[in-house]
Amino acid sequence: MPTTGTTTGTTTKGQRTRRRIVERAAPVFNQRGYAGASMRELVVATGLEKGGLYNHFGSKEALAVASFDHAVDIVGECLSTARASEENAVDQLIAVVRAFARGARRPLLPGGCPIMNTAIEADDTNPELRAHARVAMNDWHRLIGSIVKHGTEVGEVVAGTDPFALATVVTSALEGALMLSRLYDDPAHMDRVVDHLVAHIEQVRAPVPRSRRTTAKAQ
Amino acid sequence: MPTTGTTTGTTTKGQRTRRRIVERAAPVFNQRGYAGASMRELVVATGLEKGGLYNHFGSKEALAVASFDHAVDIVGECLSTARASEENAVDQLIAVVRAFARGARRPLLPGGCPIMNTAIEADDTNPELRAHARVAMNDWHRLIGSIVKHGTEVGEVVAGTDPFALATVVTSALEGALMLSRLYDDPAHMDRVVDHLVAHIEQVRAPVPRSRRTTAKAQ
Numbered sequence: 132m133p134t135t136g137t138t139t140g141t142t143t144k145g146q147r148t149r150r151r152i153v154e155r156a157a158p159v160f161n162q163r164g165y166a167g168a169s170m171r172e173l174v175v176a177t178g179l180e181k182g183g184l185y186n187h188f189g190s191k192e193a194l195a196v197a198s199f200d201h202a203v204d205i206v207g208e209c210l211s212t213a214r215a216s217e218e219n220a221v222d223q224l225i226a227v228v229r230a231f232a233r234g235a236r237r238p239l240l241p242g243g244c245p246i247m248n249t250a251i252e253a254d255d256t257n258p259e260l261r262a263h264a265r266v267a268m269n270d271w272h273r274l275i276g277s278i279v280k281h282g283t284e285v286g287e288v289v290a291g292t293d294p295f296a297l298a299t300v301v302t303s304a305l306e307g308a309l310m311l312s313r314l315y316d317d318p319a320h321m322d323r324v325v326d327h328l329v330a331h332i333e334q335v336r337a338p339v340p341r342s343r344r345t346t347a348k349a350q
Numbered sequence: 351m352p353t354t355g356t357t358t359g360t361t362t363k364g365q366r367t368r369r370r371i372v373e374r375a376a377p378v379f380n381q382r383g384y385a386g387a388s389m390r391e392l393v394v395a396t397g398l399e400k401g402g403l404y405n406h407f408g409s410k411e412a413l414a415v416a417s418f419d420h421a422v423d424i425v426g427e428c429l430s431t432a433r434a435s436e437e438n439a440v441d442q443l444i445a446v447v448r449a450f451a452r453g454a455r456r457p458l459l460p461g462g463c464p465i466m467n468t469a470i471e472a473d474d475t476n477p478e479l480r481a482h483a484r485v486a487m488n489d490w491h492r493l494i495g496s497i498v499k500h501g502t503e504v505g506e507v508v509a510g511t512d513p514f515a516l517a518t519v520v521t522s523a524l525e526g527a528l529m530l531s532r533l534y535d536d537p538a539h540m541d542r543v544v545d546h547l548v549a550h551i552e553q554v555r556a557p558v559p560r561s562r563r564t565t566a567k568a569q
Contacts, residue, residue: 307522
C-alpha cells in the first residue's frame with residue numbers, strides 16, 4: 132500500500148522515501164496528466180532514477196494512483212479544516228465552498244483539482260484512477276451531505292433540504308468554475324459562482340428560534 | 351485552414367477528404383485526449399495512413415485542432431437550435447440548458463464535452479488548443495449573454511440581470527454536472543443540476559404585463 136497518510140513514529144525509512152516521492156510526483160501528474168506525465172519528468176521531479184521509482188512503486192501507474200491519493204488528501208484536509216472552523220451547519224457549508232474556491236487564486240497543488248483532472252482524463256482510459264476519483268468525490272459529497280443532515284437534525288438547516296441535490300450542485304458548480312477560471316486565467320468566474328452558491332446555501336438556513344435569539348443577545 | 355464548417359457547392363475534393371478525416375478523428379481525440387490520442391488510433395479511425403494524414407493536416411497537432419473545432423461546432427449547433435426552438439428569452443435559456451444536459455444521456459460526440467476535455471488537458475500543456483477552447487467557451491457565454499440582453503430589452507427578463515454572472519453559473523454547473531455524471535455513470539447528477547438551474551433561471555423571468563396577459567388569453 133502506498134504511504135499517503137500522515138507519518139507516525141513507527142514510519143519506516145522505506146515509507147518515508149515513498150512519501151517523499153509521492154509529494155514530488157503529485158504536482159507533475161496533476162499538471163501533465165496522470166496518464167500523460169512522462170517517466171523523464173518524474174525522474175527529474177523526484178531525483179530518483181527510473182529503477183529507484185520502480186523499486187518503490189512497481190509501475191508508473193501505481194505511482195500515479197499514490198500521487199492522486201496524496202493530492203486528494205491535501206484538498207480533503209483543507210475542506211475538513213474549513214468545516215471545523217465554523218459552528219453552524221450553514222456557515223460550515225459556506226466555509227467549505229470558500230475554501231475550495233480559494234484554489235482558483237492560490238492552488239493547493241499546481242494543475243487544478245486532481246479529482247476533475249482525473250475524472251476527465253481517466254473517463255475513457257484508466258479504470259483504476261477513475262475508481263479512485265469516484266472515492267474522492269464520494270468523500271466530498273459525504274462531507275457536504277453530513278453537514279446538511281446534522282444541520283437538519285439540530286434545526287440549523289431547513290427541514291426537507293436534499294443533501295444529495297445540494298452536494299451535486301455545490302461540487303458541479305465549483306469544479307466547473309475552477310475549470311473556467313483556469314481556462315481564462317481569471318478568478319472572476321469562481322467569484323461569480325461563489326456568490327451564487329452562497330446565496331443558494333443561505334436559502335436553506337433555518338430561521339433562528341426566538342428563544343435562541345434572546346439567549347444570543349443576552350450573552 | 352481546416353474545413354470544419356458546412357460543405358457548399360464549391361467544396362473541393364481535398365476539402366471533402368479533410369472534412370471526412372476530421373469527422374472520424376474527432377471522436378478519437380475527444381475520448382483519448384487531444385494530446386493523448388495516438389497516431390495508430392487515428393490511422394485506424396480515419397482509414398488513412400500516417401503519410402496521408404500528414405498530407406492533409408501537416409501535423410497531429412493541426413489535426414487535433416481541426417477535430418476540436420469540429421466537435422465544438424456539433425455542440426454549438428445543438429445549442430443554437432435549442433435557442434431557436436423558443437420565443438421567450440427565459441424559455442430559450444432553459445432550452446439551452448436542457449439541450450446541453452441531454453448530452454449526459456445521449457452524447458453528441460463520444461467522450462464528453464470537447465471544451466472541458468481540452469480545457470483540462472491543455473491548461474498546462476498546449477497553448478493552441480487552449481486558445482481554441484477559450485474561443486469556444488466565449489461563444490457559449492456570448493449565446494447566453496445575448497439571450498439575457500435581448501430578453502432584458504424586450505421585458506422578458508428582469509431588468510438588472512447580470513448576463514456575465516448567469517453565463518458563468520450556467521456553464522460552470524453544466525460542465526461540472528457532466529463531469530460528475532460521467533464519473534459515476536449516473537445522469538442523476540445532471541438532472542439535479544438542471545432542476546437547480548431551471549429554478550434559478552425562472553427567478554429572472556419578468557412578470558407578464560397585464561396588457562399582454564389579456565392578449566394571450568384572448569388568442
